[in-house]
Amino acid sequence: xxxxxSGLKKIAGLAGPFGGLILVITIFSLMPxxxxxxxxxxxIKSVATQSVIVALCALxxxxxxxxxxxxxxxxxxxxxxxxxxxxxxxxxxxxxxAALVGVAAGGTxxxxxxxxxxxxxxxxxxVTLGMMGIARGLAKWVARNQKIDAPLxxxxxxxxxxxxxxxxxxxxxxxxxxxxxxxMAVLLRKTIFGRQAFAIGANELTARLCGVRTDRxxxxxxxxxxxxxxxxxxxxxxxxxxxxPTVAMGLELDIIAAVxxxxxxxxxxxxxxxxxxVGVFIMAFLRNGCTMMGWPNYFQxxxxxxxxxxxxTLDRLRHRQE
Amino acid sequence: xxxxxxLSLTGISKSFGPNLVLDSVDLDLRAGEVLALLGENGAGKSxxxxxxxxxxxxxxxxxFISGLEYRPSEPLDGRRQGIAVIYQELNLAPHxxxxxxxxxxxxxxxxxxxxxxxxxxxxKKVLQFLGHPEIxxxxxxxxxxxxxxxxxxxxxxxxxxxxxLVMDEPTSSLSQEDTRRLFEIIRKLRAEGAGIIYVSHFLxxxxxIADRFTVLRDGKVAGGGLIEETSVEELIRLMIGRRVxxxxxxxxxxxxxxxxxxxxxxxxxxxxxxxxxxxRGEILGVAGLxxxxxTEFLRxxxxxxxxxxxxxxxxxxxxxxxxxAVSIACGLGLLSEDRQVEGLAxxxxxxxxxxxxxxxxxxxxxxxxxxxxxxxxxxxxxxxNIKAGSPEQKVWTxxxxxxxxxxxxxLLHQEAGVxxxxxxxxxxxxxxxxxxxELMGRLAADNKAVIFVSSYLxxxxxxxxxxxxxxxxxxxxxxxxxxxxEAELMKAAITGRGSAPIDSGEQP
Numbered sequence: 156x157x158x159x160x161s162g163l164k165k166i167a168g169l170a171g172p173f174g175g176l177i178l179v180i181t182i183f184s185l186m187p188x189x190x191x192x193x194x195x196x197x198x199i200k201s202v203a204t205q206s207v208i209v210a211l212c213a214l215x216x217x218x219x220x221x222x223x224x225x226x227x228x229x230x231x232x233x234x235x236x237x238x239x240x241x242x243x244x245x246x247x248x249x250x251x252x253a254a255l256v257g258v259a260a261g262g263t264x265x266x267x268x269x270x271x272x273x274x275x276x277x278x279x280x281x282v283t284l285g286m287m288g289i290a291r292g293l294a295k296w297v298a299r300n301q302k303i304d305a306p307l308x309x310x311x312x313x314x315x316x317x318x319x320x321x322x323x324x325x326x327x328x329x330x331x332x333x334x335x336x337x338x339m340a341v342l343l344r345k346t347i348f349g350r351q352a353f354a355i356g357a358n359e360l361t362a363r364l365c366g367v368r369t370d371r372x373x374x375x376x377x378x379x380x381x382x383x384x385x386x387x388x389x390x391x392x393x394x395x396x397x398x399x400p401t402v403a404m405g406l407e408l409d410i411i412a413a414v415x416x417x418x419x420x421x422x423x424x425x426x427x428x429x430x431x432x433v434g435v436f437i438m439a440f441l442r443n444g445c446t447m448m449g450w451p452n453y454f455q456x457x458x459x460x461x462x463x464x465x466x467x468t469l470d471r472l473r474h475r476q477e
Numbered sequence: 478x479x480x481x482x483x484l485s486l487t488g489i490s491k492s493f494g495p496n497l498v499l500d501s502v503d504l505d506l507r508a509g510e511v512l513a514l515l516g517e518n519g520a521g522k523s524x525x526x527x528x529x530x531x532x533x534x535x536x537x538x539x540x541f542i543s544g545l546e547y548r549p550s551e552p553l554d555g556r557r558q559g560i561a562v563i564y565q566e567l568n569l570a571p572h573x574x575x576x577x578x579x580x581x582x583x584x585x586x587x588x589x590x591x592x593x594x595x596x597x598x599x600x601k602k603v604l605q606f607l608g609h610p611e612i613x614x615x616x617x618x619x620x621x622x623x624x625x626x627x628x629x630x631x632x633x634x635x636x637x638x639x640x641x642l643v644m645d646e647p648t649s650s651l652s653q654e655d656t657r658r659l660f661e662i663i664r665k666l667r668a669e670g671a672g673i674i675y676v677s678h679f680l681x682x683x684x685x686i687a688d689r690f691t692v693l694r695d696g697k698v699a700g701g702g703l704i705e706e707t708s709v710e711e712l713i714r715l716m717i718g719r720r721v722x723x724x725x726x727x728x729x730x731x732x733x734x735x736x737x738x739x740x741x742x743x744x745x746x747x748x749x750x751x752x753x754x755x756x757r758g759e760i761l762g763v764a765g766l767x768x769x770x771x772t773e774f775l776r777x778x779x780x781x782x783x784x785x786x787x788x789x790x791x792x793x794x795x796x797x798x799x800x801x802a803v804s805i806a807c808g809l810g811l812l813s814e815d816r817q818v819e820g821l822a823x824x825x826x827x828x829x830x831x832x833x834x835x836x837x838x839x840x841x842x843x844x845x846x847x848x849x850x851x852x853x854x855x856x857x858x859x860x861x862n863i864k865a866g867s868p869e870q871k872v873w874t875x876x877x878x879x880x881x882x883x884x885x886x887x888l889l890h891q892e893a894g895v896x897x898x899x900x901x902x903x904x905x906x907x908x909x910x911x912x913x914x915e916l917m918g919r920l921a922a923d924n925k926a927v928i929f930v931s932s933y934l935x936x937x938x939x940x941x942x943x944x945x946x947x948x949x950x951x952x953x954x955x956x957x958x959x960x961x962x963e964a965e966l967m968k969a970a971i972t973g974r975g976s977a978p979i980d981s982g983e984q985p
Contacts, residue, residue, distance in 0.1 A: 357825045361822040368802055
């Protein structure tokens with residue numbers, strides 16, 4: 156009886172973001188101009204592939220937001236990683252090593268964020284705002300302010316729409332996104348670390364009272380998130396085939412929007428991986444649908460802005476009812 | 478009695494929910510006098526001040542200023558009528574200058590622009606009047622000493638023609654020299670014809686500065702009169718009064734071997750290191766005024782405040798409490814005095830709050846088993862009588878008493894050996910209180926040890942085996958409970974001396 160009730164509640168809790176996703180998909184599939192193309196497999200695949208990069212970053216940001224923090228440096232971090240991968244390949248590194256360099260660079264930036272936040276006792280907004288500039292600047296410096304060309308390798312096949320071998324069905328990037336979504340969901344819901352991250356976000360003083368080593372947990376949170384941004388940078392390189400230091404300008408706000416639409420609370424202690432993914436897809440389908448309709452760019456921006464505000468308002472209302 | 482009082486309150490009543498906090502209180506204040514408003518914690522003093530300032534509305538009763546009815550709907554009304562309240566915690570903006578703080582909200586202006594020259598003049602005049610011309614108006618407030626900040630706060634009140642000045646525990650954070658200077662200021666204001674309501678726990682000070690007194694007890698006026706005609710003993714008797722005897726179930730328990738010994742525990746917020754021993758099966762009560770260092774001692778002992786010196790031994794394990802993770806592992810558990818802000822993560826559910834300090838039992842090959850955690854939480858809900866729908870209920874939806882039981886159950890669940898309980902019965906209903914007293918008795922009978930900090934003396938005397946007293950940042954006296962009376966405890970908490978007579982004219 157009890158478990159059924161709580162299960163229903165969970166569904167109701169997800170109804171917000173899920174409802175939004177269903178609404179977006181329904182609207183576009185009813186539009187006569189695009190209804191035949193919108194829901195076909197290849198379009199869905201293409202939307203999914205386009206979502207990989209934002210999704211990887213948003214997974215990490217969910218962890219940060221759950222623990223009561225914020226990260227404005229995610230997109231710059233991604234660009235730095237993207238440039239470093241190209242740079243490493245040009246130095247003659249094998250593709251796998253180059254990819255590892257990109258991921259490690261992301262992890263380092265994340266670690267630095269966490270380290271500065273806990274050691275200097277600064278608010279995450281300030282530290283990551285600074286890091287946003289630092290990482291972007293570093294990326295431009297490494298790339299001498301231009302794109303870095305790199306020879307093609309298997310790295311560039313991670314984001315293709317028709318994968319090789321064909322039994323993969325979708326691009327390796329999508330598989331990576333699914334894999335890390337599962338990993339992060341387990342980390343958040345089924346480990347002591349995850350529970351402590353939630354506790355820090357809900358009330359840091361209580362966490363400390365309960366013996367949680369809050370500084371260590373926070374450093375780990377930012378490092379993990381940085382690693383995911385680094386991986387997203389590798390995916391970006393794969394897609395572009397060049398190291399572009401100006402890539403993903405302003406993407407950090409899309410990433411934050413995805414988490415917030417998915418039910419993450421900027422005051423901490425709330426958020427879920429499933430919700431975040433739904434948030435990512437709401438934005439991706441919306442962009443895709445608007446482009447297919449031939450609606451101008453500014454129209455998309457207005458709609459997404461409205462959705463962010465609507466999603467958070469709905470979330471508030473739901474909480475008040477509880 | 479021909480002259481109309483400056484301020485007169487008649488029949489003021491106020492309740493919060495079912496609690497009647499003020500019960501038809503009458504109070505008069507004349508121009509040019511200092512009235513001491515006295516009472517124990519929770520007697521209703523703060524509520525009365527808030528009603529006077531306009532922050533709360535009384536349920537019943539009327540207020541008059543110089544014979545005219547005064548009916549404030551917000552604190553600004555109070556200020557307009559010339560009422561200024563200086564609260565215990567100072568309300569200054571630390572990075573604004575002295576001048577900006579004093580003139581805040583009442584700046585002199587010309588054509589919409591701040592007239593600095595005029596402001597400066599007024600500030601200098603007020604500081605001069607207060608006898609502190611040495612305080613520079615250009616200095617940011619954060620660079621001032623606590624005493625000087627108090628002067629700034631008073632200056633702010635004076636800059637706008639104040640007729641009634643209310644001071645809530647003004648000396649609790651002042652040095653003796655600053656206190657002396659504050660008294661000079663108060664006397665000057667009195668001579669100027671202001672009426673001053675002076676709230677303090679330090680009765681010796683009250684005897685020095687006040688002209689009349691009114692004592693509140695359990696929301697009613699317990700007595701009042703001229704300061705010349707009273708004594709500290711009489712004031713204490715009025716404050717304590719005779720109470721409805723409450724039920725303190727004493728479970729038999731025997732003190733065993735020493736389980737906790739602290740040597741030289743001191744944090745920056747304590748004035749002297751504390752040495753203390755506690756035995757298994759013992760409940761040590763800790764009395765003292767608010768701000769006397771009781772909470773600070775517990776926090777230092779538990780590793781929440783940075784330790785300057787000291788060592789703790791719990792059950793033979795020696796350690797320096799530098800992090801709560803260490804003290805919890807060694808068997809200490811702290812119940813925070815503020816369960817809303819610190820004690821509980823009220824936005825999380827009951828099960829997580831209860832088990833957060835010890836999640837290891839719910840690990841299965843490295844992963845948390847949520848069902849097992851919920852089941853354990855359900856069990857604890859039954860064991861300590863927590864009334865809640867399910868372990869997944871959010872903590873903020875529970876009543877104060879049930880919240881406190883969740884916080885207590887957490888310490889039981891983490892298998893603490895020494896329970897450090899800071900005001901565990903504050904703000905909860907009588908039933909829950911009785912259950913918490915009983916729980917403490919059970920813990921002692923179970924060979925655990927309890928340190929029980931409380932501002933409510935009857936419960937300390939009813940539950941503890943020994944009672945320690947803190948005064949101005951240090952531990953001043955420990956005695957078996959049989960050797961204390963309520964009056965003696967009160968006296969020790971107020972004066973820092975337990976047995977010496979206090980009306981013999983000697984000064985601290």
